[in-house]
Amino acid sequence: MKKVIKLRWVLLAIWVVGLAALIITQPNMNQLVRDKGGYALPNDYSSSVAGRIEKQFNGDQNTTSYIAVFHSDQGLSDKKMDHIKETLQKIRADQKDLHINNVVDSFEQTDLKSQLVANNNKTLMAVFQVENTNDVTVHQLRAKMDTQIKTEGVKTYLTGQELINDDMSTSAEAGLQKTEWITVVFILVVLLLVFRSLIAPFIPLVTVGISYIVAQSVVAFLIKYFDFPVSNFTQIFMVAIMFGIGTDYCILLMSRFKEELAKGKDKTRATQETFRTAGKTVLHSGIPVFIAFLSLAFVQFSLYRSAIAVGVGVIFLLLALFTLLPLFMSTLGKQLFWPMVAKIKEPKSPLWASAGNLAFTRPLIALLIVAAFLVPPILTYNGQLSFNSPEELPDHYAAKEGFDVVSNDFGPGNISPATIYLKNDDNMKTTDYIALIERISTELKTDANVSKVMSISRPLGDRLNDIYVAKQSQSLHNGLSDASDGLGTLQKSLNDTSKKIDASQPQLAAVQTGADKLQVGTNDTKKGVQDLQSALAKISDGIKKGSSGTGEIRTHVHDAQSNWHSCRRGSSNFKTGIKKLLRACRRSPISSENFQAGQALSRLSIQHN
Incomplete structure (x- = not known):
């Protein structure tokens, strides 16, 4: 201490x-709290x-x-709705300037x-949907x-949620x-009452105040460069603890100094x-x-981990107390207690002396006295957990007011709904998994604290009845009824077709007869042509020889005439068969058999020509 004084x-x-x-040079502590002061849970x-699954699902969306x-x-x-619509249109026009990626409303x-x-x-x-950026807070x-x-x-x-956190900061x-x-x-x-001096009360405030400002600045550097834990309550913890114990230590040291x-x-x-x-003792x-x-x-x-900053503050507090x-x-000596300089004496308090004596000589009684003050509050305390963080905000904050309006008119949970993620290595886009999700949704809906469940089977909160067996059975029944009606219609058509086929049997017989005659005529025609060619060949041969005379020529001419008459008879039979076939086709309905007959008729016509 001699060196310290020197x-x-x-x-x-x-x-x-x-x-x-x-x-x-210190970073902005308040901004650090806003940026890094969120509550982080263990991994x-x-x-x-x-949260990690959500990032995988949403990709790198920031x-x-x-x-x-x-x-x-x-x-x-309607007029107010028109005004709101105009406002949202202006918002869309200024999306880029407002860092908005998308606007979702009931008008679009x-x-x-x-x-x-x-x-x-x-x-x-x-x-x-607002883009998170470092350009603007x-x-x-x-x-x-x-x-x-x-x-x-x-x-x-x-x-x-982001705006509620901002209001909380x-x-x-x-x-x-x-x-x-x-x-x-x-x-x-308190210090005025204890020391009854105009100077002494400010000494602890200056000492603890300097240590607090220095400690807070150091913590700000640790937060910015070393990710030191921080929360909205870090500075409040430091103020309460450092000024609390710092004042106590100062009172102890200054009282001891007054005694000396x-x-x-x-x-x-x-x-x-x-x-x-x-x-x-202080150390x-x-x-x-x-x-x-x-x-x-x-x-x-x-x-709770953010309260480590108080430990940093205690270090600088002790340094300030000892320097x-x-x-x-x-430096001040007795002037420290001005204007009570003339009345400085060793303080003695019968009350605190008696209390200390009781604690040492009758510890059990002292514990019972303490318990009389502590046990009743402990027994009557009814700690009730609340997961509604906006309750901590005063009502005049805009995010809190908006939250209350939505809670009253839409129901609690619409702003920050609880989200359940299901993850599996298998493809979950199957009917089995959709049925599983619907069963989970149904179970969640039975909870008295759950007002709405939105899932793949309930995209807007109400279940899709089309996925249920009853609905599917009705659809199947309707489909089978339609199929039955269709089969009845098909059966009726088949019966009508069968009747038409039976009615067309005589025509088909006529077609067959004409085709047979046509075949006979074709054969006769082919034979007549062959005979004609043979006779012509003989005529040519007779002309060449010349020596056979006109008698031989006449003989061959007579043969040619005879063959020509045979060819005409075959041609006549061919035409008759064609006519009968055409009449039969006109009388009979169009069917596969008639279509085939028509094809055959076309081929025969081509061959004849």
Whole structure:
């Protein structure tokens, strides 16, 4: 302590320079809390696993949902609806500037009207898919959107999980400021009552205040560069703990310093003796506090782990107590307790002396007295868990107001519904898995706390009846009835066809007879042609020989004439067969047999020609 007192001005300079440098260069603590102050659960918790599945399902989408709420206590008339539609059209026109990727509303997607317009027709929702970007903060972006969604004749709110978190950060900042002022005022009042001095109360405030500012700056650097745990309550923890125990330690040390001064020691000697005795007590008390908060590093819940910052604060608090406080003591001496300088004496309190004596001599009685104050509150405490984080927000925050409006008109859970993810290595786009999902949906719907279940079998909250066996059976029955009617019609057609075939038998017989005669005529014609060719050959041969005379020629001419008459008779028979065949085809219906006969007739006509 002698060296500390000797180098007190050097140490003060170090504190002042370090404090100034940290204040100038430190990151924005409030913005760090907004960016990194979310509650993170351990990786093996179901919510964390679901979050990873969601990222796999959605890909690299870096968007979040903002919900624009349009409300009127008198109801949304057609005129108000037109105003809302115009507002949303303007939003679409400014999508790029507002970092909005998509707008979902009941005007463009009319099938979503039941989901986005309340049954009482007092509230309408529109969902904005907003791109997360580092170019603009949530706080700045929402300010622009709040201006854009203002609509004539209706109240407008912007809400959503991201905006609720932003309001919680704003509320935490406001709460921190209130806590700091309340703490300062309370400590001043207590110190004034304890020391009855105008100077002494400010010494603990200056000492603890400097250590708090330095510790907070260091924590800000740790958060930014080393991902130190942080939450909305980190600064509040530091203020409450550091000013609480810091004030206690200061009261202990300053009271001990006052005792040494009352014994007639000078300010330097009194300072040394104070830290030789009470200083050890403070050190032995502060180290366990540091270890206790440092052990929170092993806690899994990030909110509690963020209280490690208090451990950092305790380090700087102890440094300030053992460097700055000796400076004030050794410099001011008795003036520290002005205007009670003439009445400095060793403080004695019969009350606290009796209490200490009781604790040492009658420990059991002391424990019973303590239990009398502690047991009743413990027994009567009815801790009720709440998963409604917006309840922590005051009602005047816009995100909280919008959340309450949606909860009242649409039902709780519409802004941040619970999502269940099912993952399997098999392809789940099968009827078996759809049936499984529907069974799960049905079970969830039976829970009294569940108002709506949306799934692949209930895309809008109501189940698709077409997937049920009863519906499918009815469809099958209708299909079988239609098939039966069709079969009846087919049977009737077959019967009619059979009758027509029977009726066409005589015509088919006539066709066959004509075809037979046609074949005979064709054979006769072919034979006559062959004989004619033979006679002509003989005539040619007779002409060439010439010596045979006209008698032989006449003989061959007579033979040729005879063959020509045979050819004509064959041709006549051929024509007669053709006519009969044509008459039979005209009388008979078109059938496969008649079609084949027609083909044969065509071939015969070609051959004849």
